[in-house]
Amino acid sequence: MKPLILVFVLLLSPAAWSYTQFIGHGYTSCLNCHYNPSGGGPLNDYGRVVSATLISSGALYPKVWNEERVADSSGFFFRKPTQNWFRSQINYRGFQLVQNPGSTRSEQKRWINMQADARAIVKFGENDRFVGVANFGYSPVPENLKGEEPEWRSREHYLGYRVTPKVGIYAGLMDKVFGIKVIEHIAFSRQAPEVMQNDQTHGVLAHYLGESWEAFAHGFAGNLTQDEDLRMKGGSVSVERTAFGVHRLGASVMSSRNQYQELLSYSTHARLNLKEGSAVLTEVGQVQRKTDNGSDDRTMRYGLLQTYLRPTRGLYFLSNIEYFKRDTTESDYTVRWGPGVQFFPAQRLELRFDAYNTRSFSPDTSSKDSWMYLVQTHIWL
């Protein structure tokens, strides 16, 4: 059972730190806060200030600190950077995973150290025109893959150049650009098109950020640290348009293949700003899978509906609803439903609780729901 749990938790952790729900604070583009325009990975200086002020609760700060003082302490190890060309960050995320809590079936608990990353960024030019990002970290490996896969790996490393403020080119190891990059890699919308925890790829990413349009084109050659036959090569395009000034509507398509399978994924999504930090994220998509011997050819369908409601600064109530049909030609499907709470008591600290209640629908069988919850701690310096 342990390897199974580990396989499962591998899907849970974010590859990088990406909170697309912050559209509820008016941030439509990830480039506002991240060096990577598609989100995730190290925060830029502005992102760190936003995280310290707008996102985190001010309750634990000294009363004499105003927002400017808080912003000044948002740098690495609470310092205001004294130079403009180098930044570093450290990230840790761990959680308690409890399966079948309080159930008549056996309850299982364990603590997982999910992420421990060190990040370095070099940047030059006006508005960080040239960036180089390296992100090296720990990632747990399932028991059955121990010795075959490294526990420490480069999560991303790339060079970026903004040709103009609107156009940028990035090359290196990055997440594939597809759909909404929600933080939960357990999400069917991340599992089905294979854009999860360790699915980064070497490639070239072109980014366009206009007044109301944002577009990505990503050509990739697979993760070059993998064996040649496993590398998923291909490309993806993702486009978003601002609607009614505050919302984003988008669509993505991605084609990739290795020696064993070929995937064609396409999706449409919306990120809706409910004001004052609250937001709704929704995505529907399909993934056509063809295997080299035809043994597992199928089309998968998924849906995601995620809500973040913010009653007060630093606190978000989540509602996560997911749909997954493993094979569109069959009647069986799965729905996962769960509430959660995300709390940023102070800058550099995130506490999170998520419950997952998974129900299978089938005309032939009826089985009890499965239950699971996570209590996460996320610290960054």
Place this chain on the structure above:
Amino acid sequence: MKLILLLTLLFSAGAHASELAQAFSAKDFRKVEEIYKRNPDQSYTPKELVYISYSLRRLGFYRQDIKLNVRLINEKYKKLHRKIVSDVARGETIDSEGYPEALKVLYWNLLNDYGRIIKSYEKQSKLIDKDHKHYLMFSKILSELEFREGKVDRFNDKILAHLKHLEDKVYRFTRSLSFQYVSWQTEATLAGNAKDTGLVITNSGVCAGGEAGWENAFYHFYVDGCVIAGSGGVSADASSPVTYQQSSVPAYGAKLSPGASMIVSSSGSRIGVRLPIIYTHQTLQDPKSDNYNIEQNEPLAYVASLYSRWQFKTWYFQSEFGKYFQAEQTYWGLGLGKNF
């Protein structure tokens, strides 16, 4: 205190020491007020009137202070006051240089008095409109006189925010119609001569209904009700060796939920809790064997659920996630609604 000094200087002609002045010097504002209350119509010197006005404000007697300031204006600046009120009403340009500083200070006092009275209201009242009308008049006069514009603007913002807060606190009756996709799981028992086997019934369907209640800008209290129509599949749990299976078993019922929500954004989006009582009727077929029969659970279930709503003007999406009391099963709902 600077105001006092200024007004004292301006009104200082003929001032003489008095019991009132001594009390004021000793910062005994209560005594100053008592002296004034004993004989409000006495002919006080302008300096004494300034002392009284200040003391009244310090003690929070804003209405008395308004009377006093009006009295000062009428005694000293009746003509000027009439002129500026008339000019402001006609929208004419005001030459602020033509008005003495002392008069401007008296207007400032009146603005503050009315402002503080408005801020003392804790709920909506018809009296506020009258006080607000006076407040707006003095705010307009001070703006035209270009007197302490920054302070006046900031005070205006505070008063507006307070009035909005009072407005936001008012509960209004609301109602809506809604339509939800719902899913719920129940259990039954396949009772046999030798051993009982647990059955799991997974249902899905729709729940159409509505809600009525009261809400202000912060909270929503209501009762939600809907009629359920759906169907479900039933079988023994996968771990059981017993085979019993039925598909698309019709299920009907109703759901009634008292609920309370906290409104978290100006869009009206909200989170809350509900306590649904769910009645469902679903008949499972007995197996074709005398050795077995179906025992179904009580049709009434009590649930505690978390509720969220994402409001887009009068339309909204809603989701509900509930857990049955004293059972592992859950109830889900996702749907659309419209306020009327």
